[in-house]
Amino acid sequence: MGRTVLLTGGAGFIGSHTAVQMIEAGYEVVIADDLSNSERSVVERIGEITGTIPIFYECDVAHKASLEQIFREHKIDGVVHFAGFKAVGESVEKPLAYYRNNLDTTLTLLETMGEHGVHDFVFSSSATVYGMSEDVPFTEEQPTGGCTNPYGWTKYMIEQILRDAAAADPALSVVLLRYFNPIGAHESGLIGEKPNGIPNNLMPYITQVAQGIREQLSVFGNDYPTHDGTGVRDYIHVVDLADGHVAALRYAAEHKGCEVFNLGTGNGYSVLDLVEAFREVNHVDVPYEIAPRRAGDIATCYADTQKAESVLGWKASRGVEEMCRDAWNWQKNQ
Numbered sequence: 445m446g447r448t449v450l451l452t453g454g455a456g457f458i459g460s461h462t463a464v465q466m467i468e469a470g471y472e473v474v475i476a477d478d479l480s481n482s483e484r485s486v487v488e489r490i491g492e493i494t495g496t497i498p499i500f501y502e503c504d505v506a507h508k509a510s511l512e513q514i515f516r517e518h519k520i521d522g523v524v525h526f527a528g529f530k531a532v533g534e535s536v537e538k539p540l541a542y543y544r545n546n547l548d549t550t551l552t553l554l555e556t557m558g559e560h561g562v563h564d565f566v567f568s569s570s571a572t573v574y575g576m577s578e579d580v581p582f583t584e585e586q587p588t589g590g591c592t593n594p595y596g597w598t599k600y601m602i603e604q605i606l607r608d609a610a611a612a613d614p615a616l617s618v619v620l621l622r623y624f625n626p627i628g629a630h631e632s633g634l635i636g637e638k639p640n641g642i643p644n645n646l647m648p649y650i651t652q653v654a655q656g657i658r659e660q661l662s663v664f665g666n667d668y669p670t671h672d673g674t675g676v677r678d679y680i681h682v683v684d685l686a687d688g689h690v691a692a693l694r695y696a697a698e699h700k701g702c703e704v705f706n707l708g709t710g711n712g713y714s715v716l717d718l719v720e721a722f723r724e725v726n727h728v729d730v731p732y733e734i735a736p737r738r739a740g741d742i743a744t745c746y747a748d749t750q751k752a753e754s755v756l757g758w759k760a761s762r763g764v765e766e767m768c769r770d771a772w773n774w775q776k777n778q
């Protein structure tokens with residue numbers, strides 16, 4: 445108890461939900477976020493939900509002097525690193541910006557941690573590191589690589605950097621978390637996902653169509669080898685995912701070296717399954733059309749969740765109905 449965690453990118457979608465769960469688990473939370481894809485008001489909202497406003501620094505995590513200040517002013521026990529660019533399409537157009545930002549923030553953070561004797565590090569990775577593999581369910585042991593875009597490669601490269609850093613420094617404790625498809629929002633409706641412009645991901649697109657902001661959903665392909673021909677993914681409630689970070693940080697505090705865990709539910713839902721569930725739970729229509737496949741998509745992706753369950757003692761508990769309900773509850777508040 446009384447431990448302090450630094451959340452980089454802690455005002456973002458996954459970061460803000462993790463801040464809530466960390467505070468509720470008894471951590472003191474310090475957030476560093478440059479607000480490039482988030483808003484200052486999120487910090488107050490975290491306070492509204494938990495009764496404790498996290499300490500907030502508006503700064504770029506790649507800026508050494510800013511990080512230095514945070515580590516000087518607070519005794520940080522562990523770091524969860526969310527800060528990074530994450531738009532797949534944009535990463536294809538601006539690869540250098542993605543490599544520069546995502547790698548730089550990580551390196552600066554690791555160096556600063558080293559200088560201040562901070563050893564526990566949890567990294568926001570992605571199932572995207574499994575590339576085009578169709579060998580489901582994905583286990584942590586299966587090979588990674590073959591990513592389809594620079595965003596994915598940054599996750600892959602950062603995982604490698606962290607493995608090397610942990611191998612060289614016996615004091616370091618690294619946990620790599622490979623997220624499947626986080627959706628939903630906090631049940632309060634106070635925090636959630638706020639995409640910039642036209643959403644790339646499925647759930648934010650569905651909620652915007654349901655609200656009438658967009659005319660209809662384009663379902664990218666219905667000729668995949670799945671039960672209804674549309675892509676199958678492992679959707680996980682963002683609050684379950686956030687709890688996974690609390691478990692991972694505890695694990696990091698008790699172990700050394702580098703461990704990797706999938707964070708998913710182990711269940712696959714197709715695009716049309718999700719649309720149907722959303723309609724049923726929320727009693728709202730989601731018009732859609734079938735469109736061509738999207739480049740870089742695979743048919744089926746879901747997690748083997750055994751390792752997280754047995755080693756971290758963590759398991760997702762919220763079903764797809766709650767994901768749809770909470771995503772809609774959040775969108776309606778916008």
Ligand code: UD1
Nearest residue numbers: 532570572644645646649662663664675676677715740741
């Ligand atoms: C994508 C990224 C992944 C990233 C994750 C972040 C790719 C190839 N992968 O995962 O690297 O970590 O987002 O959340 O981009 N779909 C539609 N219509 C839409 C949007 C999506 O039919 O308007 C379908 C997709 O084809 C896919 C499913 O919905 O079958 C989920 O798509 P999405 O939410 O974008 O996530 P992923 O592609 O799985």
